[in-house]
Amino acid sequence: MSNVPQELRYTKNHEWVSLNDDGTVTIGITDHAQHLLGDLVFVELPEIGITFGQEEDCAVVESVKAASDVYCPLDGEVIGHNEALSDTPELINQDPYGDGWIFKLKPKDDGAFAELLDADAYNEIASEE
Amino acid sequence: MTKRTPLYDMHVAEGAKMVDFGGWDMPLNYGSQIEEHKYVRNDAGMFDVSHMTIVDLKGEKVRAFLQYLLANDVARLKDSGKALYSCMLNEQGGVIDDLIVYYLEDDWFRMVVNAATREKDLAWINRQAEAFAIDIQERNDLTMIAVQGPQAREKAHQALGEGAEAVKDLGIFFMKMVGDIAVARTGYTGEDGYEIMLPVEQAEGLWSALLKAGVKPCGLGARDTLRLEAGMNLYGSDMNEQVSPLESALSWTVAWEPEDRDFIGRVALQGQREQGIKQKLVGLVLTDRGVLRDHQKVIADGLEAGEITSGSFSPSLGNTIAFARVKSTVGDKCKVEIRGKLLDAKVVKPPFVRNGKACVSV
Numbered sequence: 001m002s003n004v005p006q007e008l009r010y011t012k013n014h015e016w017v018s019l020n021d022d023g024t025v026t027i028g029i030t031d032h033a034q035h036l037l038g039d040l041v042f043v044e045l046p047e048i049g050i051t052f053g054q055e056e057d058c059a060v061v062e063s064v065k066a067a068s069d070v071y072c073p074l075d076g077e078v079i080g081h082n083e084a085l086s087d088t089p090e091l092i093n094q095d096p097y098g099d100g101w102i103f104k105l106k107p108k109d110d111g112a113f114a115e116l117l118d119a120d121a122y123n124e125i126a127s128e129e
Numbered sequence: 130m131t132k133r134t135p136l137y138d139m140h141v142a143e144g145a146k147m148v149d150f151g152g153w154d155m156p157l158n159y160g161s162q163i164e165e166h167k168y169v170r171n172d173a174g175m176f177d178v179s180h181m182t183i184v185d186l187k188g189e190k191v192r193a194f195l196q197y198l199l200a201n202d203v204a205r206l207k208d209s210g211k212a213l214y215s216c217m218l219n220e221q222g223g224v225i226d227d228l229i230v231y232y233l234e235d236d237w238f239r240m241v242v243n244a245a246t247r248e249k250d251l252a253w254i255n256r257q258a259e260a261f262a263i264d265i266q267e268r269n270d271l272t273m274i275a276v277q278g279p280q281a282r283e284k285a286h287q288a289l290g291e292g293a294e295a296v297k298d299l300g301i302f303f304m305k306m307v308g309d310i311a312v313a314r315t316g317y318t319g320e321d322g323y324e325i326m327l328p329v330e331q332a333e334g335l336w337s338a339l340l341k342a343g344v345k346p347c348g349l350g351a352r353d354t355l356r357l358e359a360g361m362n363l364y365g366s367d368m369n370e371q372v373s374p375l376e377s378a379l380s381w382t383v384a385w386e387p388e389d390r391d392f393i394g395r396v397a398l399q400g401q402r403e404q405g406i407k408q409k410l411v412g413l414v415l416t417d418r419g420v421l422r423d424h425q426k427v428i429a430d431g432l433e434a435g436e437i438t439s440g441s442f443s444p445s446l447g448n449t450i451a452f453a454r455v456k457s458t459v460g461d462k463c464k465v466e467i468r469g470k471l472l473d474a475k476v477v478k479p480p481f482v483r484n485g486k487a488c489v490s491v
Contacts, residue, residue, distance in 0.1 A: 038350070039163045041442040042420045042449075044468075060468070062420045064162050064442045065350060086418075 002032040002126065005097055009113060010122035013055070013071045016097060019113050020104075027073060028101040029061060029092060032126040037063040040089040045081040046103050052076065054112075059102055061092065070102060074112045080104035134179035135272050135332040143346050151245035153180040155349050162350035166444040169318055169355055170485050173278035173285075174347035175339050180244040183268040183326060184254070187237050194261040195230060195238060197392055198254065200374060202384035206232035210303045212315055215382055216374045217242075217250070218394030222401060223370035224377065226250050227362065229315060231304045239304075239311075241273075241324075243364050257393070271311075272332035274325050276344055277355075279485060281322035282314075288338035296323075317352065319359025319483045354441050357450065360412065360479025366423060367410060367438045367452050375401055376454065378410040378479070406457055408435065412479040413451040414491050415465065417472035421451035426466040427474075429459045437465065445482045448491040452479065 004010075009017045014033035018026045034040065044060040052058045052072035059070035081103040085091060092100035107113060117125070131154040140147065145156035156177065158165060168174045186194070195203040201215035211232050217225045226246045231239040242250045255265055276285045286293035292307040299305055301321075304313035311326040327335060340346070353363070360378075362368055368377040375383070375398060383398060384390070415421050421440030426433055435455030443450045455463070455476075464471040477489045 038158065039161055041163075042418070044419075062442070064354060064444070067420065067422060 002030070002035055003097070004030065004032070004119045004123050004126070006119045008097065009116035009118060011071065011073045011116060012125055014126070015070060015073050017073045017113065017116055023107070023110060024079060025074065025076075025105050025107060025113060026101050027103055027105060028096055029070060030122070030126070031096045032129075034093050034096045034100070036129075037061065037066070037068060039064050040092050043085040043089045043092070043102065045083075045085065046072075046078045048078050048081060050078050052078070061089070061102075072105070073116060074105060075108040076105040077108075078103055079106050132180075134177055135329045136177045136179060136274075136336055139333060139336050140177065140346070145346070145348060148349070150349055151180065153244060155180060156346070158348040158350045159346050162348065162354070163444045165345065165347035165351035166354050168345045169278045169320055169347060169351060170445055170482070171279065173276060173281040173322070173344045174351065175336070175344045176275040176277070176347055176349075176352050177336075178275050178324070179272045179332070181273055182242045182244060182247045182250065183271050183273065184240045184242065184251070185237065185266045185268055186240065186258075186263050187266070188261065188263040189236055190261045191236055191238050191263055194258055194263050196390055198257055199230065200383045200392055200394060200398075202390060203230060203232065203238070205384070206230075208303075209233060210305050212302045212304060212313060216368075216379060217253070218373070218392075218398075219370055220393060220397060222373040222375075222394040222397030224364070224368040224372065224374060225253055225370060227364050227368070227379075231313065233304070233306070245365060268326075270329055271326045272329050274327070274332070274335060274339070275316055275318075275322065276325065276339060277316045277318040277320045277322035279321060281320065281344070284342040284344050285323050285325070285339065287342040288335060288344070290338075317359070317361055318355040319361070319480060320355075320485065354444055357439055357441055357452070358443050358445055358480065358482035360481065360483075362410070362452070363439055367454075372408075372454070373398055373401055375406050376408045376410065378452075408454055409457050409459075410438065410452055410454050411459070412477040412481060412489070413437070413440075413453050413463070413465065413474045414477055414481075414489060415449045415451075415472060415474050417474075419449065419467045419472050421449045421465060421474070422467075427453050427455050427459075428464040428466060428471060429455065429462075434459050434463060443481060446487055446489075446491050450481050
């Protein structure tokens with residue numbers, strides 16, 4: 001069974017979102033997603049300063065055999081991305097909720113985070129696949 | 130309903146991720162495809178290739194039949210057990226399938242053809258064989274295990290026990306029958322090793338013995354990146370019935386001599402050769418950052434010049450590589466369109482990796 005931390009929020013597209021103290025959010029892909037993709041070999045990070053809408057594709061993670069889009073979980077502006085993934089994309093496989101984070105976003109709407117899926121709801125979606 | 134090989138339970142026991150591959154439930158990987166790939170390059174891995182189709186052809190005129198059926202010439206097989214790689218063409222010179230044919234006895238040859246092409250291959254072979262009175266038997270009673278890597282033969286010898294003595298001196302691209310087991314020094318990885326065909330009921334026993342000898346199970350994922358690095362084509366991706374071997378980097382498998390050998394597709398290939406071959410299959414190495422994938426467009430001199438037929442990350446090189454079918458005029462550089470961006474690539478001649486060593490600079 002894959003790891004779904006209780007303190008995080010999720011999307012049906014297998015992104016996780018964590019709320020930082022300053023109101024920004026950190027985003028990555030779930031343990032379930034990295035397991036489905038297999039060994040990751042390349043990550044195309046979203047550029048800092050770009051604004052994305054909710055569910056807009058904003059990054060790409062590529063495993064040995066396939067490329068998958070990462071969708072922006074909330075409306076907002078990219079304020080940081082994980083440079084370490086350029087040389088070591090396997091961090092996503094090794095530590096999807098920690099060193100394998102992908103980017104940081106300043107959400108347009110403060111309340112949007114609370115509307116994302118909680119761990120139980122995501123678990124239900126992930127276990128159906 | 131997908132078909133299962135005799136080793137299905139062994140794969141599940143080893144924690145394999147199973148996928149539908151041409152109607153067969155096959156292991157994609159047993160955890161990490163990259164680790165499996167590297168294990169084959171550095172030590173010894175094994176693949177369940179029981180989904181492939183083994184066909185025995187028997188009859189007095191079997192050699193003459195195969196000289197007509199195949200673009201390569203089985204007259205080159207002079208010693209019993211010797212194997213030959215060939216394409217089987219249609220009248221237009223298109224590739225129906227690629228295969229390995231083994232010469233066992235003067236009236237007995239064995240062919241191993243692809244799984245996904247099984248039905249059309251058997252129908253074609255049977256149709257062509259009518260005039261030659263050939264007995265054609267599909268060997269569903271056999272399982273096939275490929276053991277590949279620099280340590281593969283030594284570890285396979287441990288697993289084969291007494292039978293190993295008979296195959297220790299087996300030459301490259303030769304097969305030998307040891308009792309009811311056929312051991313062939315062939316493969317699809319660019320490494321030394323064996324492909325072993327054996328009765329279904331012995332499959333689990335040999336698989337277990339290989340595990341015990343330290344051979345790591347590897348899935349279809351690693352098999353694909355290994356063959357790509359080794360410069361070996363995959364039927365259905367790199368060639369099909371619409372392209373000829375001359376457009377698929379397989380000219381070396383077409384035996385033009387003797388000139389009077391009439392094989393299916395010969396006339397069409399000769400026509401192509403006289404008019405000039407318009408496209409070629411080449412290797413690509415991406416010099417920008419990204420991953421080459423099947424069907425990405427190749428651009429040369431500002432114009433569309435073809436597309437990638439097989440593209441992947443290369444675990445041995447740590448870079449991304451591909452085969453692409455492009456116009457014959459493409460030189461040593463091109464661009465590849467990836468998500469709307471044009472990225473730089475080098476055109477190279479495969480293989481990319483052979484016997485554990487890089488053959489191209491990245």
